[in-house]
């Protein structure tokens with residue numbers, strides 16, 4: 334029924350702005366056609382005692398990393414990158430398979446947590462198969478595995494764009510890994526690409542204190558200032574982490590209308606500082622929360638990332654934490670998703686049921702706590718069903734789990750031998 338062009342989600346509590354209200358949602362041709370009374374619509378999804386929210390937007394993930402979860406021991410970021418690169422090299426004959434299994438398992442976990450849009454390096458195919466919306470990143474990074482995307486740029490980029498054009502729900506972005514893993518050639522190429530193509534840019538910035546200190550020693554300015562000087566901070570730039578930036582850097586980010594993407598539990602796991610969220614918020618910067626790669630995150634769930642930060646910053650008063658994974662990322666990516674209004678994409682997640690909840694009493698600060706206590710029941714992306722009654726309908730959960738577990742075990746063995 335849900336695959337029909339037109340249907341209504343009826344009887345649920347719909348999140349709009351800072352609160353829930355009882356309403357029906359009419360979906361037509363992939364868009365929300367109306368919010369009101371649509372009980373008499375022929376095709377219905379019953380959402381009585383359920384909570385209907387915009388699908389969550391995960392602005393930063395690494396699909397190929399999930400396979401390393403609990404298999405690789407690491408003490409910090411460099412250690413983690415070195416070890417996983419070594420395993421990737423050992424498994425180089427199987428790299429496509431590794432990527433596929435890791436990617437599809439990540440899709441399952443994201444769908445189960447209510448995510449309908451993903452930004453990650455080269456994720457168009459995985460997201461398309463899973464029925465999710467995506468921003469697929471062209472990688473620029475000084476690493477053995479990824480060097481070809483720079484040295485064979487013309488042909489690789491052409492293939493990349495063709496791949497995205499063959500999907501329904503993917504768009505391109507440029508993923509300049511970080512200043513640590515960039516050459517001046519990559520930085521110049523990045524500037525040219527965002528100017529010519531107008532595509533969003535993502536960069537890991539000031540994730541570790543050592544990284545920020547080194548950039549300052551080498552360039553004489555902070556990472557943020559260096560990126561600004563090179564024309565790389567615009568209102569389509571997403572700066573990931575920013576754990577070690579100054580008030581002045583925040584001023585630049587605010588002035589340029591750029592976005593900061595926070596991945597707090599990954600910062601903790603890699604023994605980095607927690608970003609100065611309260612200061613960023615005070616400066617009025619557009620802020621998002623994301624999972625990062627699932628091998629470095631402490632939680633599997635984007636709502637847990639928000640709850641973690643909420644606990645760390647208790648002094649932040651009266652704030653709709655849900656905005657960090659809905660409206661704010663939609664703004665930075667320029668998509669009509671992340672909120673429920675007539676004309677927006679029908680990217681919808683249904684939580685519940687919870688008969689005991691009195692939606693009227695849920696304050697905007699507590700929406701995130703409340704929702705995280707419920708289960709995701711249904712996920713709809715671009716008006717199409719992705720999960721129904723807790724079961725993913727687009728990809729084969731059992732098969733993916735089995736191959737993921739087997740490969741994850743063999744990586745554990747490799748790591749023990751090494």
Ligand SMILES: [Zn+2]
Nearest residue numbers: 395537625626
């Ligand atoms: Zn990352």
